[in-house]
Amino acid sequence: MNFDLLTFIIGIAILIFFHELGHFLAARLLKVEVEEFGIGFPPRLFKWATIKGTEFTFNLIPLGGFVRIKGENDPEVPGGLAAASPWVRLAVIGAGPLTNILIGILLSVWLFYQAGEPVLDRVKVMGVAPNSPAEQVGIRQGDVILEVDGDRVESVEELRDLIYAHLGEQIRLVYEREGQTYTVTLVPRNPPPENEGAIGILMGYDTRPISIFRAIPRGINAAFNYVRVLFSLPRLLMSGEISPEAARPVGYKGMFDLYRQLGDSLAFFTAITMSLGVLNLFPIPALDGGRIVFALVEVILRRRVPPRFENALHYIGFLVLLALLIYINILDFVDPVKLPF
Numbered sequence: 285m286n287f288d289l290l291t292f293i294i295g296i297a298i299l300i301f302f303h304e305l306g307h308f309l310a311a312r313l314l315k316v317e318v319e320e321f322g323i324g325f326p327p328r329l330f331k332w333a334t335i336k337g338t339e340f341t342f343n344l345i346p347l348g349g350f351v352r353i354k355g356e357n358d359p360e361v362p363g364g365l366a367a368a369s370p371w372v373r374l375a376v377i378g379a380g381p382l383t384n385i386l387i388g389i390l391l392s393v394w395l396f397y398q399a400g401e402p403v404l405d406r407v408k409v410m411g412v413a414p415n416s417p418a419e420q421v422g423i424r425q426g427d428v429i430l431e432v433d434g435d436r437v438e439s440v441e442e443l444r445d446l447i448y449a450h451l452g453e454q455i456r457l458v459y460e461r462e463g464q465t466y467t468v469t470l471v472p473r474n475p476p477p478e479n480e481g482a483i484g485i486l487m488g489y490d491t492r493p494i495s496i497f498r499a500i501p502r503g504i505n506a507a508f509n510y511v512r513v514l515f516s517l518p519r520l521l522m523s524g525e526i527s528p529e530a531a532r533p534v535g536y537k538g539m540f541d542l543y544r545q546l547g548d549s550l551a552f553f554t555a556i557t558m559s560l561g562v563l564n565l566f567p568i569p570a571l572d573g574g575r576i577v578f579a580l581v582e583v584i585l586r587r588r589v590p591p592r593f594e595n596a597l598h599y600i601g602f603l604v605l606l607a608l609l610i611y612i613n614i615l616d617f618v619d620p621v622k623l624p625f
Contacts, residue, residue, distance in 0.1 A: 300348020306383030384561030416484020438589030569601025
């Protein structure tokens with residue numbers, strides 16, 4: 285098996301596993317019975333233990349895991365989740381997404397510690413598109429762009445503006461690589477190809493080492509900014525501030541394509557676990573967020589939504605989500621996702 289594919293599968297499986305582990309630990313802590321904790325998805329291969337009434341199983345499909353909580357949808361089952369108070373249900377349901385967000389915060393801190401903090405006046409090439417003008421003149425990932433036609437580059441915005449002011453015209457770039465400076469000439473494409481920039485580079489910032497004590501606040505701040513952007517996506521889409529293409533959802537193949545293009549496992553899985561946590565909190569039936577809404581309604585109104593109605597809504601939501609997931613995964617093959625070089 286391809287090494288990238290193997291690490292991708294293991295990474296996604298671990299994130300899903302911790303999501304379910306959050307549900308499991310919250311349920312056990314709050315005295316809600318858990319019937320099964322499965323490693324992987326059914327069909328079942330074997331049961332390896334039964335501990336305090338919970339069967340621990342290994343299953344065939346190695347993409348994460350699941351918990352089967354007693355009485356999850358039936359309030360008539362004593363000791364089950366649906367029979368518990370709305371506060372208990374909120375805690376158990378919310379524990380999965382919050383675990384993913386917590387892992388994202390920890391990974392974000394580690395990412396800053398490993399990669400360093402951005403140097404906001406040094407623009408770094410984070411990736412180069414195949415057969416692009418940048419690749420043809422030898423620019424590589426990791427190079428730092430210093431000048432364009434004699435103008436000093438001190439931000440991503442400046443570099444982009446200088447390049448796009450000379451579409452179809454020859455420009456001179458000065459860049460740094462391992463302490464040495466180089467000068468090349470190239471012509472920004474006019475118009476740029478779809479999903480690529482004029483010269484075919486992914487822009488970012490150079491970094492410098494920092495201590496773990498500086499990495500902690502920076503990592504936490506970056507993680508919460510990412511959460512804020514994700515929660516703002518519906519508003520940004522409706523207002524036109526973000527195009528539907530830029531916010532396009534992706535399936536497993538799309539995620540794997542991005543994983544290979546990004547070339548940074550830690551940054552990729554940090555974004556994925558944060559996304560998994562936040563998107564599961566969206567108030568959509570069948571997701572954790574949809575179940576949280578019903579528990580909150582009961583807290584506010586002190587009156588429970590009829591379980592039959594709630595379960596029917598979750599079932600319909602599940603079918604819609606399943607159809608959407610199938611469509612998204614097909615789209616990943618028909619129109620592969622690409623980073624905006």
